[in-house]
Amino acid sequence: MVEEGAYWLAWAQISGIGPVLLRRLQQHFGTLATAWNATKVQLGEVEGFGFQTLEKVVQQRSRLHPEQLFTKHQQENSHFWTPADADYPRLLLETPSPPPILYYRGEVELQENLGQKPMVGIVGTRQPSEYGIRWTRQISTALAKNGFTVVSGMAEGIDTESHIAAMKAGGRTIAVLGTGVDVIYPHKNRDLYKQILTAGLVVSEYPTKTPPDRTHFPRRNRIIAGLSRAILVMEAPLKSGALITATYANEFGRDVYALPGRVDDYPSQGCLKLLSQGASFILKELDELLTMLGAIPQIDAIEASIAPEQLSLPTLSPELQRVMDAIASEALPFDFIVQQTGMAAGSVSGALLQLELMGFVSQLPGMRYQKS
Numbered sequence: 503m504v505e506e507g508a509y510w511l512a513w514a515q516i517s518g519i520g521p522v523l524l525r526r527l528q529q530h531f532g533t534l535a536t537a538w539n540a541t542k543v544q545l546g547e548v549e550g551f552g553f554q555t556l557e558k559v560v561q562q563r564s565r566l567h568p569e570q571l572f573t574k575h576q577q578e579n580s581h582f583w584t585p586a587d588a589d590y591p592r593l594l595l596e597t598p599s600p601p602p603i604l605y606y607r608g609e610v611e612l613q614e615n616l617g618q619k620p621m622v623g624i625v626g627t628r629q630p631s632e633y634g635i636r637w638t639r640q641i642s643t644a645l646a647k648n649g650f651t652v653v654s655g656m657a658e659g660i661d662t663e664s665h666i667a668a669m670k671a672g673g674r675t676i677a678v679l680g681t682g683v684d685v686i687y688p689h690k691n692r693d694l695y696k697q698i699l700t701a702g703l704v705v706s707e708y709p710t711k712t713p714p715d716r717t718h719f720p721r722r723n724r725i726i727a728g729l730s731r732a733i734l735v736m737e738a739p740l741k742s743g744a745l746i747t748a749t750y751a752n753e754f755g756r757d758v759y760a761l762p763g764r765v766d767d768y769p770s771q772g773c774l775k776l777l778s779q780g781a782s783f784i785l786k787e788l789d790e791l792l793t794m795l796g797a798i799p800q801i802d803a804i805e806a807s808i809a810p811e812q813l814s815l816p817t818l819s820p821e822l823q824r825v826m827d828a829i830a831s832e833a834l835p836f837d838f839i840v841q842q843t844g845m846a847a848g849s850v851s852g853a854l855l856q857l858e859l860m861g862f863v864s865q866l867p868g869m870r871y872q873k874s
Contacts, residue, residue, distance in 0.1 A: 506586035508572035509534035514602040515571070516562045518555045521599035526550060528585075529847055532835050532869045538568065579710050581606050581683075592617040594728040596852045597754050601707035601725065607683045608703035611674065614651055617855075621651040621676065622795060623730035623751070625723075625744040626660025626737045627769050634660060634737035634769060637761055637784070639667040641734065644788045646673025650795065651702070653678065653730050655722065656691055660736045660744075665694060669701045678725045679706040680718035687714040705729075723747040732757040732795055734784060738772030745772050748781070759784050759791070821845070825853040826873075829863060833870040 513519055513527065513534055524534070530548045531537040537545070542560055545551050551559075575582075582605045583590040592615065594600050613619040622645055626634060642652050642664040652668035654661040656677035668675040677698050681687050683706045686695045698704055707725065708718060723743055727733055727750035735758065738744035748758045758781040763770025777783060784791060828834075828842035840850050854871055857863040864874045 505572065506533055506535055507584035508568040509538050510584040510586055510602045511572050511575055512538065512563075512566050512568040515566060516559055518558050521601060523548075523550050523555075524602050525598060525600065528869060529836055529840075532837075534586075538563070575709075579603075579605055589615050591615050591729055592855055593621075593731070594725065596848065596855065597724070597728040598848055599724060600728065603709070604705055604707060604725075605683045605709065606703055606705045608699045609701070610703060611651075614674075614676070614703075619649070619651060620795065621653050621730050623653040623726045623733040623747065624660065624664035625654060625726065625733065625735055625747045627739060627742055627744065628657055628659035628661075629769070630659045630663070630737045631767070631769055633763070634761070635663050638663040638736045641736075641784070641788065641791070642667035643671040644792060645795075646671035646675075648792055648796075649673075651676060653726055655679070655719070655726060656687075656694065656698070656704070657719075658688055658691070662691060662694060664736075665698060669697055673701075675702040676729065677702070677704045678722050678729070679704055680708070680722045681714050682706060682708050682710040682712035684710045685713060719743060720746050724750040727751040727754055727756055730756060732759060735760045735773055735776055735781070736784075737761060737763065737769040738776075739768055740771045740775060742772045745776070748776055757782065757794075821849065822853050822857060825850055826857060826862060829857075829871055829873050833866050833872040836869040836871065839871060 510524070513524055526548050527537045528534055531540060542556055545556055545559060582603050584603055585595055585600055589612065590604065611619065614621060624638065624642060626638065630638070638660050645652055646668040651674045652664050653676045654664045656662065656665060656679060665675045665677060675698060683704050686692045695704065705725070720743060723746045727747050733748055733751040733756055735744045735748055751758050758776060760773040760776040760781040761784045762777060763773055765774065782794070824843050824845065825839065828839050840847050843850055854863060858865055862874055863871050865871055
């Protein structure tokens with residue numbers, strides 16, 4: 503039997519099928535294996551599948567063999583996750599556009615993947631001022647010493663400073679690359695790259711040997727936002743890629759913080775814009791920031807020794823209770839649960855994840871759920 507992960511890989515090879523359409527396919531058919539064998543008419547029922555996209559699917563699908571493709575891909579890319587894998591980062595899986603393939607190198611920490619260890623993204627300009635560097639170092643150090651994993655993009659400037667400071671403080675860091683995980687960019691960060699492999703992880707949605715391309719970096723910013731519970735923007739001019747990360751963070755329901763600067767400082771213009779749009783201030787009292795970040799709800803697994811029937815269901819939030827009420831003792835497909843609740847698919851997905859980790863719900867193959 504061909505694994506579901508093989509179909510994530512196969513679908514990703516078809517031109518015009520991106521992460522958003524893949525997520526819609528999964529939600530519509532239950533599994534991508536089922537979608538692979540769907541007729542042209544059935545595929546046309548999925549939002550976003552127009553005439554041209556359907557023609558590409560019909561033409562290219564017949565030439566691809568998921569099992570063979572998956573085996574060959576494993577030989578060339580030894581370490582990767584698909585959304586079908588239990589180790590795929592759960593917070594990233596909650597987003598509307600999780601990468602169909604997420605490659606990695608370094609030291610995996612399962613608590614990060616399960617959403618049980620908080621991760622915070624730090625982004626900013628490639629040409630920071632002394633002010634931006636100083637605050638990036640202070641905040642990254644404080645986060646690392648308080649158990650947070652620092653996520654950034656290994657670019658010059660703010661990214662580099664955040665990675666280095668986190669590791670110097672004895673913490674973990676994750677670099678999200680716009681290249682293959684085996685391609686170092688910028689090349690001047692080759693020593694930093696090696697250090698990250700021993701004190702964290704590098705991840706990318708691009709296969710090995712993929713060179714840098716300017717279109718890759720804005721896309722990788724959604725992964726930084728998706729992995730993180732909050733995004734801190736340290737210094738950013740108005741056209742900075744850091745603002746793209748902040749936009750994704752807002753779309754994904756993450757908290758956004760920005761470092762205030764003087765109104766006439768070019769590197770602070772983007773931060774000031776974010777603050778005017780409702781981002782939270784990064785203030786001098788770092789204890790206050792740590793407290794606010796620590797107050798962000800986390801995906802905490804209930805101790806295995808506590809039986810689900812011993813847990814108090816009435817303490818669930820209204821959103822979780824609404825999803826719980828829609829689930830029966832027999833397995834129900836994801837789409838049915840969405841229809842029953844009347845909630846957005848992303849909200850239902852996040853609620854199901856929390857209920858599963860709490861021991862109230864079990865997920866079965868084919869995106870089906872039942873009460874535990």
